[in-house]
Amino acid sequence: EPVGRALWEAGCRSFFVARPKEGEELRAHLPEAVIYVLDGLFASPVDAGYAETTTRVASQPPVLTTRSFDGQVAVVTGGGGGIGRVQAIELARRGASVVVNDVGGLDCPEGPSADDVVAEIRAAGGAAVSSYDSVATPEGGKAIIESALDNFGTVDAVLHYAGTWRSVLFDEMTAELLDPVLDVHLRGGFFVTQPAWPVMKAKGYGRIVLFSSS
Numbered sequence: 001e002p003v004g005r006a007l008w009e010a011g012c013r014s015f016f017v018a019r020p021k022e023g024e025e026l027r028a029h030l031p032e033a034v035i036y037v038l039d040g041l042f043a044s045p046v047d048a049g050y051a052e053t054t055t056r057v058a059s060q061p062p063v064l065t066t067r068s069f070d071g072q073v074a075v076v077t078g079g080g081g082g083i084g085r086v087q088a089i090e091l092a093r094r095g096a097s098v099v100v101n102d103v104g105g106l107d108c109p110e111g112p113s114a115d116d117v118v119a120e121i122r123a124a125g126g127a128a129v130s131s132y133d134s135v136a137t138p139e140g141g142k143a144i145i146e147s148a149l150d151n152f153g154t155v156d157a158v159l160h161y162a163g164t165w166r167s168v169l170f171d172e173m174t175a176e177l178l179d180p181v182l183d184v185h186l187r188g189g190f191f192v193t194q195p196a197w198p199v200m201k202a203k204g205y206g207r208i209v210l211f212s213s214s
Contacts, residue, residue: 070095078161080113092126141191
């Protein structure tokens with residue numbers, strides 16, 4: 001509540017909360033605020049504590065409902081784990097065909113992590129294919145988009161969650177260690193979206209999500 005009050009006084013009028021109970025508590029202190037419960041797209045669909053649809057809290061009418069992605073094709077980089085995995089599964093649950101891109105596990109006995117997500121999606125009746133190309137090169141980015149075109153005929157959305165890191169302290173970081181991180185996080189966003197752009201431009205529709213973390 002103190003944080004909500006401070007944001008209200010700073011001019012914020014809309015708030016997103018994770019669970020309905022949190023929304024009701026905030027409503028008691030800020031009755032004029034517009035408060036939303038986060039949609040399942042932002043949280044693991046297996047967490048029953050999250051609302052299935054995005055709704056306004058209390059007596060305010062719903063403004064967004066669970067969106068269907070039937071007939072659409074999404075590319076999710078970093079889709080083998082973490083947020084990328086959750087997004088890939090949720091998009092497929094809502095009807096999208098998904099390219100799950102991840103280089104994780106390629107050299108592990110358990111196999112590629114992308115394959116596990118694709119298997120989970122298909123077991124639930126969804127459509128998905130794996131992609132093991134790296135976003136860190138122009139060739140890899142192009143191959144990822146070509147996988148969407150070859151398997152599903154188009155691409156409607158690119159969600160770039162692929163990431164990497166170097167396990168060193170800040171004062172030990174060097175330019176040589178930083179470059180691979182930039183190749184995936186920064187340049188990778190460019191390499192995977194540029195080949196998708198002509199497809200989106202030609203049909204006058206497309207969605208791009210570039211994710212960063214700290």
